[in-house]
Amino acid sequence: xKTISAILLASLMAILSNMLFAQDQLGYQMPPQAIADLAxxxxxxxxxxxxxxxxMLLMQRSxxxxxxxxxxPELRIGGLRINPRNNGxxxxxxxxxxxxxxxxxxxxFGVEGLPSEPLISNVSWSADGKxxxxxxxxxxxxxxxxxDVESRKARKLTDAYINAAMRGRPYSWISTSYDIIMAAIPExxxxxxxxxxxxxxxxxxxxxxxxxxxxxxxxxxxxxxDESLFSYFTESQLHxxxxxxxxxxxxxxxxxxxxFSPSPDGQYIMVxxxxxxxxxxxxxxxxxxxxxxxxxxxxLVREMADLPxxxxxxxxxxxxxxxxxxxxxxxDKAASLYWAEALDGxxxxxxxxxxxxxxxxxxxxxxxxxxxxxxxxxYSGIQWGDSDLAIVNEYWWNTRRRISTAFSPENPSExxxxxxxxTEDRYNxxxxxxxxxxxxxxxxxxxxxxxxxLFLFGSGASPEGNKPFVxxxxxxxxxTERLWRSDNPxxxxxxxxxxxxxxxxxxxxxxxxxxxxxxxxxxKNGELEQxxxxxxxxxxxxxxxxxxxxxxxxxxxxxxxxxxxxxxxDPQKDGPIPVLLWAYPREFKSASAAGQVSGSPNxxxxxxxxxxLFWVARGYAIxxxxxxxxxxxxxxxxxxxxxxxxVANAAAAIAKLEEMGVADGKRVAVGGHxxxxxxxxxxxxxxxxxxCGIARSGAYNRTLTPFGFQSxxxxxxxxxxxxxxxxxxxxxxxxxxxxxxxHGEADNNSGTYxxxxxxxxxxxKGHGATARLVMLPHESxxxxxxxxxxHMLWEMDSFMQKYLGKGFKQASR
Numbered sequence: 001x002k003t004i005s006a007i008l009l010a011s012l013m014a015i016l017s018n019m020l021f022a023q024d025q026l027g028y029q030m031p032p033q034a035i036a037d038l039a040x041x042x043x044x045x046x047x048x049x050x051x052x053x054x055x056m057l058l059m060q061r062s063x064x065x066x067x068x069x070x071x072x073p074e075l076r077i078g079g080l081r082i083n084p085r086n087n088g089x090x091x092x093x094x095x096x097x098x099x100x101x102x103x104x105x106x107x108x109f110g111v112e113g114l115p116s117e118p119l120i121s122n123v124s125w126s127a128d129g130k131x132x133x134x135x136x137x138x139x140x141x142x143x144x145x146x147x148d149v150e151s152r153k154a155r156k157l158t159d160a161y162i163n164a165a166m167r168g169r170p171y172s173w174i175s176t177s178y179d180i181i182m183a184a185i186p187e188x189x190x191x192x193x194x195x196x197x198x199x200x201x202x203x204x205x206x207x208x209x210x211x212x213x214x215x216x217x218x219x220x221x222x223x224x225x226d227e228s229l230f231s232y233f234t235e236s237q238l239h240x241x242x243x244x245x246x247x248x249x250x251x252x253x254x255x256x257x258x259x260f261s262p263s264p265d266g267q268y269i270m271v272x273x274x275x276x277x278x279x280x281x282x283x284x285x286x287x288x289x290x291x292x293x294x295x296x297x298x299x300l301v302r303e304m305a306d307l308p309x310x311x312x313x314x315x316x317x318x319x320x321x322x323x324x325x326x327x328x329x330x331x332d333k334a335a336s337l338y339w340a341e342a343l344d345g346x347x348x349x350x351x352x353x354x355x356x357x358x359x360x361x362x363x364x365x366x367x368x369x370x371x372x373x374x375x376x377x378x379y380s381g382i383q384w385g386d387s388d389l390a391i392v393n394e395y396w397w398n399t400r401r402r403i404s405t406a407f408s409p410e411n412p413s414e415x416x417x418x419x420x421x422x423t424e425d426r427y428n429x430x431x432x433x434x435x436x437x438x439x440x441x442x443x444x445x446x447x448x449x450x451x452x453x454l455f456l457f458g459s460g461a462s463p464e465g466n467k468p469f470v471x472x473x474x475x476x477x478x479x480t481e482r483l484w485r486s487d488n489p490x491x492x493x494x495x496x497x498x499x500x501x502x503x504x505x506x507x508x509x510x511x512x513x514x515x516x517x518x519x520x521x522x523x524k525n526g527e528l529e530q531x532x533x534x535x536x537x538x539x540x541x542x543x544x545x546x547x548x549x550x551x552x553x554x555x556x557x558x559x560x561x562x563x564x565x566x567x568x569x570d571p572q573k574d575g576p577i578p579v580l581l582w583a584y585p586r587e588f589k590s591a592s593a594a595g596q597v598s599g600s601p602n603x604x605x606x607x608x609x610x611x612x613l614f615w616v617a618r619g620y621a622i623x624x625x626x627x628x629x630x631x632x633x634x635x636x637x638x639x640x641x642x643x644x645x646x647v648a649n650a651a652a653a654i655a656k657l658e659e660m661g662v663a664d665g666k667r668v669a670v671g672g673h674x675x676x677x678x679x680x681x682x683x684x685x686x687x688x689x690x691x692c693g694i695a696r697s698g699a700y701n702r703t704l705t706p707f708g709f710q711s712x713x714x715x716x717x718x719x720x721x722x723x724x725x726x727x728x729x730x731x732x733x734x735x736x737x738x739x740x741x742x743h744g745e746a747d748n749n750s751g752t753y754x755x756x757x758x759x760x761x762x763x764x765k766g767h768g769a770t771a772r773l774v775m776l777p778h779e780s781x782x783x784x785x786x787x788x789x790x791h792m793l794w795e796m797d798s799f800m801q802k803y804l805g806k807g808f809k810q811a812s813r
Contacts, residue, residue, distance in 0.1 A: 079283025127441025175441030431458025543567030561626030619807020744779030
């Protein structure tokens with residue numbers, strides 16, 4: 001029999017145990033004022049140019065929403081997140097108003113007639129630029145509005161309510177008229193289904209020997225009630241609405257439309273429609289579906305495809321569903337439909353000469369399809385020029401190879417390879433062909449007057465950083481000629497050619513000290529005309545130093561990172577200061593590509609809620625985006641030596657910072673988001689390089705993503721040792737440094753569900769590690785609510801102040 005003292009001792013120990021492991025009950029906190037002011041800085045307006053380049057539409061962005069807004073009801077079904085009150089997507093960012101700016105004389109004009117307290121999204125121009133359509137969200141429904149550009153007056157277009165539950169724009173302009181096709185909530189739909197008080201029966205999944213290796217998805221359908229909700233909120237009635245008169249008529253029958261696209265001449269509509277039975281294993285975009293051609297009145301012309309569920313698509317990044325896929329309209333022809341079909345059964349492991357066959361069919365869509373070219377790699381789309389020019393693109397992930405081939409649409413057998421390159425090789429990236437709107441309002445490849453030359457816009461990666469360029473490409477010789485390239489101290493990239501004859505180009509130009517603004521540059525004489533006037537939203541950061549640093553890994557691989565230091569800081573006079581290293585690993589198939597420089601030292605500092613740069617204001621040095629390459633050449637895969645290469649990358653970065661006198665090696669923190677969080681946990685487990693770590697929204701146990709993750713195609717059963725070695729969860733006993741884990745409770749990113757952080761924290765706690773877990777209510781993979789973002793910043797600041805110490809003294813002045 002226990003003595004009284006033993007019972008009291010046991011009770012006391014239980015109380016102490018509960019106190020030690022109890023959850024902290026803490027309200028939302030605010031970070032130091034210097035950080036809060038930066039986070040609250042007014043966002044720069046978004047910009048949209050009219051099709052004729054006469055107007056610049058400035059769209060005022062909303063700031064961070066409140067946690068009350070984010071706490072509104074939300075349905076998570078079929079891979080969608082739906083606001084059940086207004087039948088739209090639940091996590092939408094809005095514009096709060098419009099301003100017009102003339103490209104001719106830079107005068108600005110307001111807009112009349114906008115709804116009070118507008119919540120605007122889905123903004124698009126009519127083909128001729130005379131109207132702008134947009135949706136306006138109210139608490140209980142979503143409306144379609146139109147803005148007359150000439151009068152600058154806005155008005156509601158129809159009394160029918162938009163169904164915006166599906167991803168993508170819920171309406172589409174017909175480019176040859178002022179008609180709009182919109183997805184509307186069906187009339188007389190009634191109330192939403194109510195969940196039964198008692199279940200109707202068990203939920204059963206059955207498989208009879210069929211291979212269905214699918215990756216880890218979230219927000220999937222779980223039962224019959226979810227199916228009924230999915231149908232209720234996604235079924236729509238298509239309407240044809242005229243933007244001038246507002247007249248409206250219904251098109252076809254109700255359905256769950258994943259997309260709808262009018263032909264260039266506006267006489268036909270390609271309709272992508274989801275069908276039953278729905279799947280509980282994959283999101284909505286892999287449900288059974290049909291692709292149909294309707295006429296403008298909504299009558300069925302022809303069914304082009306009847307596709308089953310995508311549950312059993314073969315494993316691998318280059319795997320595709322069998323049957324017809326990747327439907328698109330030919331941009332330079334009235335009504336010609338193109339698509340591809342796999343010749344390898346959709347299985348990338350099969351050894352075949354050709355992977356895909358491209359077909360087309362012209363209006364009136366009768367008879368058999370016409371076979372065009374075959375592709376040796378996986379088909380990835382066509383860029384259209386005119387009847388004499390089109391460019392087909394093909395790609396293969398495993399080799400990072402991309403081929404672009406020119407062909408004549410009228411004679412597809414006449415082909416010429418323009419580019420055959422590695423997508424990892426940034427230094428030799430030729431850029432993208434510039435496009436222009438044609439008479440159908442579609443974008444086609446821009447050619448010179450003689451149709452002998454095309455124009456290329458590129459990022460211009462180089463050992464000194466990105467220096468964007470404009471080139472011409474000679475179709476006969478294949479040679480390029482450089483017309484212009486950005487140079488120090490500016491980062492300037494081309495947006496659109498305004499006049500081929502005069503060679504004027506609209507560009508965006510910025511520097512370390514000045515934010516991006518729009519300019520018209522004359523490539524012939526170098527004249528530059530500024531057409532926007534966006535100011536510096538972060539005056540308190542003036543004077544910070546930004547520097548591209550270069551160093552080598554222990555195997556000689558060149559690495560780089562962007563170093564930010566506080567205003568007035570001199571490492572030679574002031575000595576080492578705390579450093580935050582914020583990174584994200586990247587996989588490569590070649591060491592030469594992995595060692596190339598990315599980014600530009602000439603770009604203006606732009607902050608976002610998850611940016612590490614806030615801590616420059618607290619006197620810390622920030623090494624942002626240091627190279628974290630993981631290389632697997634030949635038959636070796638990058639992940640075969642993931643941890644070893646990760647540690648080598650980090651050690652090289654710290655050695656460089658110590659050599660510069662910025663860091664002392666004892667006050668360096670490592671952090672990252674998503675795969676960067678995975679990296680952080682691995683570095684703490686497998687090295688003693690860091691004083692502490694911050695891991696946000698990560699995945700830590702790879703057995704919970706057994707059919708592949710990130711760029712890993714092998715399954716857990718094929719490479720159990722790799723999954724074990726790469727999982728920080730399996731090495732939780734090795735973590736000796738403090739770690740801060742932050743995760744959104746509603747994370748729907750594949751593989752990074754909240755359970756990952758919760759289980760990892762429990763493993764760390766069970767081994768006595770110094771760990772803190774912060775779960776943010778209602779937040780997904782990225783954090784949106786102001787309260788959440790501010791609290792995250794407070795957590796990170798408090799954590800680093802505790803384990804790294806105070807920053808450079810002048811930063812707080």
